[in-house]
Amino acid sequence: MSDDPIEIGVQLLERLEHAELSLAETIDRLETITTHPATTRAILETAQARGIIERDGATVKPVGGRFLQFQSEVITKDGDFTCRRCGSQLSTGYFMRLEAGEHGPFGSTCIRKVTGRE
Structure with missing residues (x-):
């Protein structure tokens, strides 16, 4: 990475x-x-x-069509985090596992917004 x-x-x-x-x-x-x-x-x-x-x-x-798999490429971690999108304080952060590195943390709503699930 x-x-x-x-x-x-x-x-x-x-x-x-x-x-x-x-x-x-x-x-x-x-x-x-x-x-x-x-x-x-x-x-x-x-x-x-x-x-x-x-x-x-x-x-x-x-045009990629390679969507993130939420079970394997989006992981959760417990801790004290700040959402990278909205700035909310989080006790559970969602992180994207990309080949170039891990990207996050995001809250449950923001991870869906960033990836296009919402």
Whole structure:
């Protein structure tokens, strides 16, 4: 695992369950990894160059089709966490296991929002 934010971001985009997202919704997901505009841009450009997403103006379409398996690739840990998306305090955190590294923690609602299950 590399914990490289660009690789984690690309792998997150590859695993989204959305048919399409607005650019703002896509950036909302990527802000769980980085708020640095250059890194966000690098994630989007890398994902597009690899054919993981297609961009049409302000619309992003994931084309990977490799959804996260909640039993094996999304794990829970008990502890004292802060959700990376909403900032809520958590006693149970949900973490995504991506090849580039573990990404989380998220609360139960935010993990579904980030992955596209909700």
